[in-house]
Amino acid sequence: MTLTKADLVQQVYKNHENLTKAQATDAVEAFLRLSKNSLIEGSDLLLSGFGKFNVKDKNARRGRNPQTGDELTLDARRVVTFKPSGILRDRINAS
C-alpha cells in the first residue's frame, strides 16, 4: 500500500470538519508547495517529530558510466537528503 496526496487530502478533510473538500485540497497543496519552496531556496526543512530535509551541495567528481565503463565528469550539483527523527524511527520499529 502506498500513501498518496489524495490520501492526505482525505485525512485532512475527515479530521477538520469545517473544511470543504476543495479547502482540504488547497491546504495540502499549499503545505507541499511551501515545503518545496524552502528547499528550492536552499533552506533546510525541519519538521520536528518527523525528520529533517537537508539541502547539500555536491562537488563535481569523476565517475564512470556503469554500462560502458567510460570515464566522465559528473557536474557539481545540489541535492536533497532526509534524516528521520528519533521519534519517527522509534514509531517505525515499535511494531
Next chain:
Amino acid sequence: MNKSELIEALAQEINIPHREAAAITNTIINTMTEALANGESIEIRGFGSFVIKKYDSYEGRNPKTGKKIKVKPKKLPFFKVGKDLREQVNANKK
C-alpha cells in the same frame, strides 16, 4: 525553515487562523508517520517518496572500542526526492 515557520507561512498562504494551520500541519505529519509505522510507503508526486527498508540482525562493531556487538533487526525510512523538486533544487544552485 522549521515547523512553526511552516505553520505561519501556511496560515498566511491560504488565509486561515494560525491554530487551524497548526492542526492541519499535524494531521499531515501524523498521517505520514502512521503510514510509515504501518510499513506503507508514501508517494507524493513532484515532492518525493518514502520507503521502509528492513535490515536483518548483523554483527557490527562499536567504532570507538572495536568490540563486536550484535545489531538488532531494524527498519529505516528512506526518502527519494521527486523529479520536479530535484530539478528545481539543482537549478537554483548558482
